[in-house]
Amino acid sequence: MEDEASLPSRAARGDRAAFTVLMEATKGDLHRFVRRYVGEDDDAYDLVQETYVAAWLAIRRYDPARPFPVWLRAIAINKCRDWSRKRAVRRAVRGVMGLDAPEALAVGEDAPAAETQLDDRRRMALLDRALAALPDALKTPLLLATLEGRSHAEVARLIGATPKAVETRIARARRALAAALDRSP
Template sequence: MSAPLAERSDADVVALALTGQQDAFRELLARYREPVFRLIRASTGDAQEALDLTQDTFIAAFGALGRFDRSQPLLPWLRRIALNKCRDWGRKRKLRAMLWRTAPIDAAHDVPDDAVPADVLIADRAELARVSAAIARLPTRLRETLVLRAVEGLSQAETAAALGISEKAVETRLYRARSKLTYLLAVG
């Protein structure tokens, strides 16, 4: 009797998915949907777009699953795909803004928690929106590094692997991202 999917390694579940077993695809989605969504939401600053881009990421990943090196962890591979989807989204967004001179539509806010006073919630959301907007204005290379290290909490080595750069480059980009973010927040 074989172990349930939830107890199997990523490599085993990927192998099953490659044979067309739908339960294996669902298991991979269940394991990694949340971290991929968090990364994309932090990269784009837009929760609604993050939902769409998360779906696009998994569609692309499942389509390319045969090229995945099963000796490697799956999550860094998914992160690279997600970051590429974010880059594509950013380019398309800039092009649309340039062509039609439209501003991006902010995602709807969640219903507030009744336990938190409204004025505190409004101030927190305003500050979060201000910081998210400043992060979104960072150059792509700096934004991705900052999001992976500071928001997602990846180690320097994991960030380097996800971005395909050296750990020293991660350190340099992170320093520059924090400096630029501090400046952007100071000047408003």
């Protein structure tokens, strides 16, 4: 079997098996990134699927000299941005700013561990909503740097900004998240 370094080149030539191997190797990280971006697991699953479909349709334009995960992440970011725009339009048309599910599944006694778990779930849901509500210009660098562990220089190359702009955007995103969490009941 050829080494893994040849997989992107083979995929760029239309090799489905190579593309499948690349999908398997990247799907976990890609799903985590998209999940944090959109805040909903079902939506993230759909967007990951759309990302791979779009990647396959564009695979002949892929430059194997470029890291495959970076190319794939750029497609995912575009899919997430499209999803955000469509969601905003749907909200405006419906006049609804959010449909939060009620916390109705309290089972057993009010033991401290259960309360703590419920609080943790609420805080995580709040964080997910706050992340999803961030503007793309703040959300993308924050997620790439914190979730992906990329350097500011790497993020800057990926999104077409300077490392200083990335640093500033990340700081603004963190302040916005902190403010959203502080406003919560």
